Amino acid sequence: MTTIIPFGPQHPVLPEPVSLKLEIDNDVVVGALPSLGYVHRGLEKFVDTKDYNQTTYICERICGICSAIHGITYTRAVEKLFDVEIPERGQYLRVIFSELNRIHSHLLWLGLFADGFGFESLFYECWKYRETVLDVLERTTGNRVIHSCSKVGGASKDLTKEHIDLILKMCDTVEPQVKDLEKVFVNNYSVKQRLVGLATMSKQLAYEAGTVGPTLRGSGNHSDLRESADWDIYKDLGFKAAVEKDGDCYARTKVRINELYESIKLVRNAISKMPNGEIATPIKGFPTGEAIMRAEQPRGEVIYYVKGKGTKNLERLKIRTPTFANIPSLLLTLPGIKLADVPIVVLTIDPCISCTER
Amino acid sequence: MGMLNLILANVSRKPATRLYPFEIRAPFEEFKGRIVFNPENCILCGICQKKCPPDAIKVTKDEKKWELNVFRCIMCTECVTGCPKDCIIISNERAKTGAKEYIKILVPKVDTPKAAPPK
Numbered sequence: 001m002t003t004i005i006p007f008g009p010q011h012p013v014l015p016e017p018v019s020l021k022l023e024i025d026n027d028v029v030v031g032a033l034p035s036l037g038y039v040h041r042g043l044e045k046f047v048d049t050k051d052y053n054q055t056t057y058i059c060e061r062i063c064g065i066c067s068a069i070h071g072i073t074y075t076r077a078v079e080k081l082f083d084v085e086i087p088e089r090g091q092y093l094r095v096i097f098s099e100l101n102r103i104h105s106h107l108l109w110l111g112l113f114a115d116g117f118g119f120e121s122l123f124y125e126c127w128k129y130r131e132t133v134l135d136v137l138e139r140t141t142g143n144r145v146i147h148s149c150s151k152v153g154g155a156s157k158d159l160t161k162e163h164i165d166l167i168l169k170m171c172d173t174v175e176p177q178v179k180d181l182e183k184v185f186v187n188n189y190s191v192k193q194r195l196v197g198l199a200t201m202s203k204q205l206a207y208e209a210g211t212v213g214p215t216l217r218g219s220g221n222h223s224d225l226r227e228s229a230d231w232d233i234y235k236d237l238g239f240k241a242a243v244e245k246d247g248d249c250y251a252r253t254k255v256r257i258n259e260l261y262e263s264i265k266l267v268r269n270a271i272s273k274m275p276n277g278e279i280a281t282p283i284k285g286f287p288t289g290e291a292i293m294r295a296e297q298p299r300g301e302v303i304y305y306v307k308g309k310g311t312k313n314l315e316r317l318k319i320r321t322p323t324f325a326n327i328p329s330l331l332l333t334l335p336g337i338k339l340a341d342v343p344i345v346v347l348t349i350d351p352c353i354s355c356t357e358r
Numbered sequence: 359m360g361m362l363n364l365i366l367a368n369v370s371r372k373p374a375t376r377l378y379p380f381e382i383r384a385p386f387e388e389f390k391g392r393i394v395f396n397p398e399n400c401i402l403c404g405i406c407q408k409k410c411p412p413d414a415i416k417v418t419k420d421e422k423k424w425e426l427n428v429f430r431c432i433m434c435t436e437c438v439t440g441c442p443k444d445c446i447i448i449s450n451e452r453a454k455t456g457a458k459e460y461i462k463i464l465v466p467k468v469d470t471p472k473a474a475p476p477k
Contacts, residue, residue, distance in 0.1 A: 054411035057434050125364075128374055135386075142390035142448075148434050156439075180364075 002030055005339075009038050013116045013343040016353035020330070020346070024339060032334040034327055036357055043358045044317050051312040052078055052287055053152055059304075062319065063355040064145050065108060066297045068101040071150045074317075076230070077293035077304040078152045082283055090154030090281075091233050092274040096167070097141070097149040097157075099263040099270070103174065104133040105298035106256045106263075109350050110181060113253065116347045117194045122184055129177045136170045139163070154280025164271055171264050178260050185253055195250035199333040199345040202247060209329040212322045213300020214259070215349050218252035220245040225296035237269040249348045256350075259298075286310050297322055299350045321355040389450040390433040395424055397465045399443040406437035406446060426461045428453055 002025045009017035017038035023031035043062060047055050059074040060067040072094050079086060111126030134144050140163045141147035149157045159167070185191060201209070206219035216223055224241035226234040242258035244251035287308030294303050300322030307316040326349040333345055376383060385391055402424070404417040414430035415437060417423070437446050 050411060054409075054436075057411045057432060061432075139386045139388050142388050142435075143433065146432075184361075 001025075007342060007346070011343070013112070013347060014351070014353075015112065016351070018327075018351060018353045020334075020342075022334070022339070022342065027339050029334045029337055029339060029342060032331055034330065036327075036353070038357070039354050040357045041354075044319065047314055047317045049313070052308070052314055055314060055317065056151055057148065059317075059319075060146050060148060062358055063321075063352055065105045065352060066101055066299065066355075067146045068097045068149055069295055069297045070302070071148070072098055073293050073295040073302055073304050074306070075150045075152050076295070077291050077306045078287055078308075078314075079283075080291035080293060081287040081289055081306060081308050082152075082285070084153065084281060084283060086154045086281055087278040088275050089158075089277050090279045092270050093155040093157070093159065093279060094150055095233055095237065095270045096159070096267055096274075097137075097147060097155075099266045100133060100137055100167070101147075102263045102298045103260055103267075104130050104137070106260050107133065107178075109256060109298070109347075110185065110253070113344070113347050114185075116343045117191065119184075119191065122181070126181060129174060129181070132170055132173060132177075136166050139166060151280065153283040154278070156280070158279050159274075167267060168271060171268055175261070175264050178257065178264075182257050185257060192250065194341075194344060195253060196248060198249045198341055199337060199348065200246070200248045201329065201333055203245075205332065206247065206329065209332055210325050211300070211329045211349075212325045213297070213350075214242075214252050214255040215300065215326050215329060217241060217243045218255045218348075219247035225294050225301055228294070230294060231296075234266070236273065237266050239266060249344055252348045286312055287314065299323060299352055299355075300325065319358060321352070321358075323349065323352045323356045327351070327356075385450045385452060387450055390435065391449050391451045392428070392453040393426060393431060393433075393437070394447050394449045395426065395461070395463055396445050396447065397424060397463050398445075400424060400445045400465045401443055402465055403442065405440050405442065409436040409440040411436065422465045424463045424465055427459060428457060428461060429459050 002023045005022050005024055007020040007022050008014050009019045019035045021033040022029050043058055046058060050058060056071050056074055060071040062070050107126050107130035111123045114122035114126060137147060138144050140159060141149050141157050149155060201219045203220040206216050207221055220243060222241060222243050225231060226239050227241060242255050242262055244254050288310045290307040292303065292305050294301055302322055303320040305318040306314055309315045330346065330349065334342065337345060402417055402419050402422065407415045407417045411434060412430045412432050414427040416425040435448055438448050
């Protein structure tokens with residue numbers, strides 16, 4: 001006989017409310033039914049009342065962790081409507097801020113994940129290291145998490161020489177710290193006992209379930225939007241996607257740790273190659289037509305659809321966030337695992353619920 | 359062994375946290391703490407009101423009043439960059455806890471554009 005127990009909306013491992021109704025048979029999950037909609041804020045509709053420049057600030061507030069990338073993707077989508085090319089320095093600045101965002105997002109996730117399997121000291125270590133990144137972001141952009149670094153037409157913040165020195169110094173301190181963390185996450189016996197072979201998804205299954213980001217790459221699919229045609233700049237910076245073959249929780253953790261190194265490398269390369277000059281081009285007029293922009297967030301692929309009708313407001317803004325694409329994979333991976341492992345599996349997709357519900 | 363080193367290092371290291379109310383970290387110079395309005399040069403053009411994304415600023419020309427809703431302000435600095443007379447600056451000091459919701463400032467005088475003197 002099966003029992004149904006609720007997992008969430010309030011649960012110690014969940015930073016945000018998502019509810020999973022778990023069908024349990026003798027401590028083993030048989031089925032799961034997710035339900036969303038606890039933190040819907042109606043931001044897509046709210047766009048109707050603001051002009052397209054002000055919408056950047058709304059988009060940045062969709063997510064507290066990957067705010068910069070939300071803003072950058074939105075501005076790229078609107079720039080597509082205007083068909084403008086932004087100055088090269090602006091593009092490099094966007095890369096730097098989005099990669100710094102990715103570093104702090106992944107460090108946050110590693111900490112939450114460690115907390116999920118009961119390794120509290122590792123959780124504090126991860127979050128301690130994250131603070132150095134946040135301090136640098138605060139000193140360069142003026143805010144800890146919502147940076148307002150992008151605007152339609154380019155970047156809104158320029159980096160001075162002192163800022164660049166700060167960022168490079170931060171990279172030098174964070175890289176050995178990530179190496180220390182990697183030693184524990186990859187080699188520690190108890191961590192491996194919890195993660196290896198848990199919730200395995202084959203390459204085909206991950207692709208068919210429509211997963212994105214580290215969840216997809218952890219199963220051996222080579223898919224990273226930073227390698228796509230929309231983001232040419234990453235090619236010049238020597239970007240290589242982190243891919244692992246195993247498809248279990250351990251592989252997804254390794255993907256994220258490797259992405260940390262990749263992001264640090266990208267920040268360094270972007271700073272060394274960044275040209276001088278203008279950071280933004282002035283844009284006049286109102287957007288018309290429709291455009292789609294995709295970008296790689298820390299959690300995976302985000303899709304922005306914008307439609308303008310020649311007025312100052314956009315007619316429609318539609319966002320597909322990575323967590324929305326990753327939640328269906330939970331329904332495939334949760335059956336067959338033990339109840340005690342459910343928090344770990346839920347955390348490996350890096351759920352960001354406020355993002356998903358907007 | 360790595361963990362042992364870490365433990366020993368952490369024993370001799372000072373705490374990572376601060377005793378908050380007694381020891382307050384000075385804000386960074388670049389930190390966006392609060393909006394400071396200097397009414398002397400203001401011409402009540404209302405550009406800050408138009409640019410403000412959360413509609414926190416209200417400019418009333420008749421009453422010569424500049425009003426900011428502190429609770430609504432999101433520190434985007436659109437008003438700071440948009441002000442033609444550089445009346446609005448951003449300070450790195452945080453708004454104090456228990457601060458009033460509205461800041462209302464009367465603008466002392468408004469420069470009316472004068473006709474060009476006859477040649």
